[in-house]
Amino acid sequence: MTFGVPFLIIAITSSGFGRSSRPRFSTDPETVERQLVTSIEEWRKELKLQEMILLGHSFGGYLAFAYAIQYPDRVKHLILADPWGFPQKSIDPQKASKIPLWARMIGNLYKNFNPLWPVRFVGPLGQWVVEKMRPDLPKKFTPVLKEDSSAITEYIFQCNVQAPSGESAFHTLTEGLGYAKRPMLHRVDQLAAHVPVTVIYGSRSWVDNSSGDKIKEARSQNSFVQVKSVTGAGHHVYADRADVFNKMVNDTCTLSDEKLDIVTTKAVKPPKEPQEPEEEVKEEEERKKEEEKKKEEDGQHQQDKVT
């Protein structure tokens, strides 16, 4: 199943990540979030897109949601693939105390650094470290990359060995890496009711699957929210079960065209821009390249689809 065939697909890496520029972000979580969202909006303005289906994975899901809250009229459909940063951190002091001191010390120490510091710390050995720590990543992408499986680890290494500005921004937003300082579940009601939301989870993922249902509960009755689960897929849903995931996304995209008229949409649908087939091919190629190379980055980008 090819990904989003009838649509023009643009894959972006938000600033501070991947091959994007590395600006210095604020240290205040709220400002960081605004900065990142604004950068997406700037990009949209530059491309003169009226409306788009916004797909975000992991941290990208968080950003996509934040963007949809701020610019609901630009988002035709919001797809969150294993989104990070929805639940509130809950500390059970009784359980936490059972972890021995030394283990907690390692955890607390690690918390104070940018999450990927070991990769930079080991210098030229970084790629080797990535390969050894995540041998599953190249494996996930073998159907796309065929024999050139080292490209993935090399890409990850090259992206993360640079100035970690996006990483620090992410670090600012996190609470113990797993949770967000400003969890999205508290802000679900701020999302305009007419924005349809689809949440896709991997069944094996560490991300709390219950957030999807909580989003559903928190939104008003006539808002569209669907929660899907990909069995046998981990956090990298799009790669673990690419076929199933692509089908889900495609279904969701077509769904937004046909059935969602019940939802009161304020934005007037713009006439579809006629596109040259050549351009589409080019875009497709670009998309593939982007998808192959950039998607594996945990929460460091989001994908925007534009109809």
Add this chain to the structure above:
Amino acid sequence: MNLSFAGCGFLGIYHVGVAVCFKKYAPHMLVEKIAGASAGAVAACCLLCDMPLGKLALQVVCYSWDCTLMLTLHIGPILNICPASCDIFDWWNKLAIHATRNVTLVVKPVLISLRQALLASAFVPFFSGFIPPKFHGVRYMDGGVSDNLPVLDENTITVSPFCGESDICPRDLSPQLFHMNFANTSVELSSQNFFRIMRILFPPDPEILSQMCQQGFDDALRFLSKNNLINCTKCVAVQSKLIVVQKENYQHPDEDEFDPECKECIRHREEALVANLPPTVKAIFQDAIDSANKGFVNWVFKHRTMRLVSIVSLPYLITVDFIYAVFNKFVQMAPVLGTNMKAVSRFLLEQVAILLKRFNRTTNLTANMICRIALTEYSSSKYNLRVTKYVLTNRKVIRSTFLTNEMALFQMNVTEIFDVTEKGDLPPPSSATLLDNEAEPLITIKDEDWTTEYCEQEEYDPEADEEGNNGGIFSDPESEWMTNSSTSSSSPLSSHRSLTLTDLRPESDQTGCQHNSRSQAHHSKVDRKRSTISLNISI
């Protein structure tokens, strides 16, 4: 659906919890294959052979207690629980045990084979011993080295005691974005996982073991209820029937309609929500915890100063323990020590021999062999000549037979290129060049042992040969000889009365021949390159 258990040393107690849950609430899931590595394999085996899991839990607890006292480990004691009478024939093909080299050990339906496979899969070097155990003649190590969490197909439910991306695994308080992937098992980089990793080889207290078991039970239950796999027995039967019907594409009016709102199922699910470990398993842990807390000795050992003392004395204890274990091992091995030593020394000698041969690598050898051919009989105006020539090489006899219609001195260069292989069933491709005339060489290469050949040639008497008694000289089968004769007779030239010539000893004396053959043999053994022999025959 298949089940797969990750290897995890003492955290295997987690698998016990999972197994208990599956047995209680989803026995219908256990009909297909169950895979596992290391401790996971033991769990898979116990689940299949339907042994009381409480017993397994007890063994693990007792065993971990032993291990805290004694460091040297062996998985053997745990395997003793496998009841000798268990009906291995029912389930042996459902079990997939993983070991190093990414292989699934194919267990034969014999208990000893199963035992060996489990031992091989659970062998941790330095911890369980130094020489990996053999399974069907091949040595294996712990499955955790290569593939810790074997995945049989897409519908495999993976069970891992480490928080990570598995179907059934503990969910830690603080989810971590970063994962490590160790031998196919995804492990989250969280402080709880650090703690768990430390417990793989160093067993924790009974309390923690009990918690882990409970955790396994809870996680499995959560998985089952999330995927709606908890059903009552009746519904399970109906469901399985439905699957069969779907497979056969056969439609028939259902007498037992599958009812998603079956009351029995709902009751089952509600019951499961508040379920806990079965009392049999729980009691074992409780006993272990109590016995660990009771008594004066335990109280002394629990005291802080005593703990400090034990930590400080650890280096000495390890040494003593190690020496004791080595001594024990020697005592155990005493009856077979002699044979083992012999085997080891033979192996070492072989290795040395191979090494030496590698140093003795020589260049290609080219040898000239000159033979004189005596004509024993000749008549007719047309000089038909048949020469039978034996060239001795390593395990090969080239017999070249050719005919000529001219009685002359001629030179034949047999440029024989052949691979001197040990098992040359077929004659290797040979090429022969006859310089002087149109004679056809027939070269047959026989697979013979050259030494015996040579010895026979030593005894070879040219006088005897002249009497035509040449058939059995070269331990050549008679039939071969006959075939060759017939070949030559079938050729047009041989319609005339043929002159048979049998070769005599080569002109270059026998020692030269011998040397050549020897070096040939040596050479062929060393690198088995093609060699060239040019053969000059002068009449």
